[in-house]
Amino acid sequence: MSADPVAITRDLLRCPSVTPAEGGALAYLHDVLVKAGFAVHRMTFAEPGTAPIENLYARIGTERPNLVFAGHTDVVPPGDAKAWRHPPFAGEIDGGLLYGRGAVDMKGGIACFVAAALDHLAANGGAPKRGSLSLLITGDEESVAVNGTIKLLHWAAERGEKFDHCILGEPSNQEAFGDTIKAGRRGSLNGTIIVHGRQGHVAYPDRFDNPIRGLTTLIAALQAPLDQGSAQFDPSNLEFTNVDVGNPTVNLVPGEARARFIIRFIDHHSQASLKALIEHRARDAARGRIRYAFDWQPSNADVFVTKPGPFTDLAAAAIAEVTGIKPKLSTTGGTSDARFIKDYCPVLEFGLLGQTMHAVDERVPVAELVALTAVYRRIIEKYFG
Ligand SMILES: [Zn+2]
Secondary structure (H helix, E strand, O other), X not given: OOOOHXXXXXXXXXXXXXXXXOOOHHHHHHHXXXXXXXEEEEEEEOOOOOOOEEEEEEEEOOOOOEEEEEEEOOEOXXXXXXXXXXXXXXXXXXXXXXXXXXXXXXXXXXXXXXXXXXXXXXXXXXXXXOOEEEEEEEOOOOOOOOOOHHHHHHHHHHOOOOOOEEEEOOOOEOOOOOOEEEOEEOEEEEEEEEEEOEOEEOOOHHHOEOHHHHHXXXXXXXXXXXXXXXXXXXXXXXXXXXXXXXXXXOOXXXXXXXXXXXXXXXXXXXXXXXXXXXXXXXXXXXXXXXEEEEXXXXXXXXXXXXXXXXXXXXXXXXXXXXXXXOOEEEOOOOOOOHHHHOOOOOEEEOOOEOOOOOOOOOEEEHHHHHHHHHHHHHXXXXXXX
């Protein structure tokens, strides 16, 4: 008898694991995985100023290659539970749809890779056909993500765990199940440019130095294109999101003006090279006549891309066999724990259809859970085949 991803999803949905609460979700997985023969490790990570968070690492097999499935059991709050058609932590099925907070993002994804792993083990006498199968599960993805995957990977590396390839089960599809594999993400870098002038009465131009003139010059210069895009990415973008002189007075020229910007950048740049490029452009535009400074915010969101190759082909083939759709490789959207995993092994994101994630009445078609389990099962078979 094959494992039932719908039953596992329902069990997980009934665990109210709003970050930072464990809610019983990891305890449940612990139980299921131990029964299947996995060595399961639970660890709590903490840091001053943040809530301690529970995490789980499970592995079956000791050999390489080690194929890892990654995910998070924590969910965003349901909001007003009365606005839901079915209670957000009840796991009710209605009209072929399973309702609950986390159904899509991403308890459904976890249930599908657990079911696929159990089926693979059952078909091979209780062990992977070769190599190892592992699960990296965190309870800290939806919030600040400091006591989750980043520390879990570090913990695993310290005990000598090696990962060869990873599938992160986040909801990756856009319009139809099977249409998108996420194979990288843009980097993100935020900064502020501050222009210094001299305050004065607006009627006496010889007595003030208006920083707004300098700021508009620099804003214009910094909005020039950063690149033409690359094989995997659309062009980088620098967008100003705020301009502020803090001046409520009509006849006063302010002493300082500042503008805040966000850059979403692609694989032509690193954070350092991008800062150098921006500062060079500002220097050219200022021509020694504008006094200014940059204030860069620290960022842990570097650009990365998982290049097309055998692993990507294998995943795409598994998806096409189940869905009849050839998935596209995408690098759009916000950030995810893939930004941490990519430092340890190539990582692809493939999961459910993302349309109701974080929404009221988050729900997944039961048939889609069955299909995703079939995709994961094929990925495992091809990987160890
Ligand atoms: Zn998620």
